Amino acid sequence: MGRxxxxxxxxxxxxxxSPEEDERLVAYIRQHGHPNxxxxxxxxxxxxxxxxxxxxxxxYLRPDIKRGDFSADEEALIVRxxxxxxxxxxxxxxxxxxxxxxxxxxxxxxxxxxxxxxDREAAGGRRQQEDNKKARxxxxxxxxxxxxxAKPPKAAGADDDSAQRPFLTASSPGLSSSVSSGVxxxxxxxxxxxxxxxxxxxxxxxxxxxxxxxxxxxxxDMESFSSAEFPPIxxxxxxxxxxxxxxxxxxxxxxxxxxxxxxxxxxxxDMAFWLNMLLEAGDMRDLSVL
DNA sequence: AACGTGCCCAACCGCGGCAGT
DNA sequence: AACTGCCGCGGTTGGGCACGT
Numbered sequence: 001m002g003r004x005x006x007x008x009x010x011x012x013x014x015x016x017x018s019p020e021e022d023e024r025l026v027a028y029i030r031q032h033g034h035p036n037x038x039x040x041x042x043x044x045x046x047x048x049x050x051x052x053x054x055x056x057x058x059x060y061l062r063p064d065i066k067r068g069d070f071s072a073d074e075e076a077l078i079v080r081x082x083x084x085x086x087x088x089x090x091x092x093x094x095x096x097x098x099x100x101x102x103x104x105x106x107x108x109x110x111x112x113x114x115x116x117x118x119d120r121e122a123a124g125g126r127r128q129q130e131d132n133k134k135a136r137x138x139x140x141x142x143x144x145x146x147x148x149x150a151k152p153p154k155a156a157g158a159d160d161d162s163a164q165r166p167f168l169t170a171s172s173p174g175l176s177s178s179v180s181s182g183v184x185x186x187x188x189x190x191x192x193x194x195x196x197x198x199x200x201x202x203x204x205x206x207x208x209x210x211x212x213x214x215x216x217x218x219x220x221d222m223e224s225f226s227s228a229e230f231p232p233i234x235x236x237x238x239x240x241x242x243x244x245x246x247x248x249x250x251x252x253x254x255x256x257x258x259x260x261x262x263x264x265x266x267x268x269x270d271m272a273f274w275l276n277m278l279l280e281a282g283d284m285r286d287l288s289v290l
Numbered sequence: 291a292a293c294g295t296g297c298c299c300a301a302c303c304g305c306g307g308c309a310g311t
Numbered sequence: 312a313a314c315t316g317c318c319g320c321g322g323t324t325g326g327g328c329a330c331g332t
Contacts, residue, residue: 016300038317055301090320106299
C-alpha cells in the first residue's frame with residue numbers, strides 16, 4: 001500500500017539537535033507526555049518530524065537513560081542475549097535497564113562483534129575444549145574493554161555531554177563506577193561492577209508479548225511521569241532507596257529461568273555460567289588475560 | 291602544528307506490525 | 312476485508328572527534 005511519508009520534509013530541521021530543541025522537547029513531554037508523536041513537534045513548536053522527536057527522546061533525553069561505558073557484565077549479557085535473540089536489539093535492550101536499543105546496536109557493531117570475530121579468528125576452532133578447562137580456573141570477565149575502545153568514554157567527558165543535554169545534568173554513573181545498590185560482584189568474581197540499578201517505574205510499552213515475558217523493560221511510565229516532577233538525575237538518583245532494584249541479580253534469575261541456566265545459583269555460579277556463555281561465543285582471549 | 295585516517299555514535303531511513311475506521 | 316495512520320524496529324550513514332604520522 002502507498003505509505004505516507006513520515007513527515008513532510010519541507011521546512012523541517014534535520015541533523016543534530018540543538019540544546020534549545022532538546023529543551024523544548026523535554027519541556028513539552030514533561031508537561032504533556034507523548035500521546036502522539038506525529039502531532040508532538042507541531043504542538044511543541046519544533047521544526048522536526050515526529051519520528052525524529054521520538055528517537056531523540058528514546059535514545060537521548062529520556063530521564064532513565066544510563067550513559068557511559070558498558071561493563072563487562074553488560075557486554076557478556078549482550079553477547080548471550082544476541083545468541084538467543086539475534087538482532088532483536090529492542091528485546092536485548094529490555095534486559096539492560098537504561099540502555100537503548102540504538103546504543104546496544106552501536107556497541108555490538110563497534111566493539112563486541114569485532115572482538116568476537118577477532119577472537120574467533122585468532123583462536124581457530126581448536127581451542128574450545130582447552131579453553132573450557134582454563135575458564136574454570138581463570139578469572140572471569142572483568143571490566144576490560146577491548147583495545148579498540150581506547151577512547152575515553154564520552155560520558156567521562158561530561159562537559160560535552162551535559163552541554164548537549166541541559167536537563168540531564170548528571171550523567172548516570174559510569175558503569176565502571178561502583179554501584180551503590182548492592183549489585184556488586186564479589187571481588188574474586190570480577191573487578192568490575194554489575195550494572196547499576198535503575199529507578200524507574202517499569203511498564204512495558206511493548207506490544208510484543210515475548211518482550212513482555214522477558215520483562216523488565218525500563219520504560220518510563222508516561223502517565224505518572226507526565227504529571228510528576230522531572231528532577232535532574234544525579235548520583236543520588238541511582239542510589240536512592242526508592243530505586244527499584246533491577247540489578248543483574250534479578251536479571252540473572254529471570255534470564256536464567258528463560259534460558260535454562262541455573263536459577264537459584266550463587267554469584268560465583270552465575271559467573272561461571274557467564275563464562276561458559278563467553279567461551280561458547282569464542283570470547284575467551286580477553287578473559288584469559290585477566 | 292598540520293594533515294590524514296579510523297572509529298564512534300547520534301540520527302536518519304525504510305519497512306513491518308498493529309490498531310482504528 | 313480493505314485501507315489508513317502511527318509506532319517501533321533494525322539497518323545504515325555521516326559528522327565529529329581522537330589518534331597517529
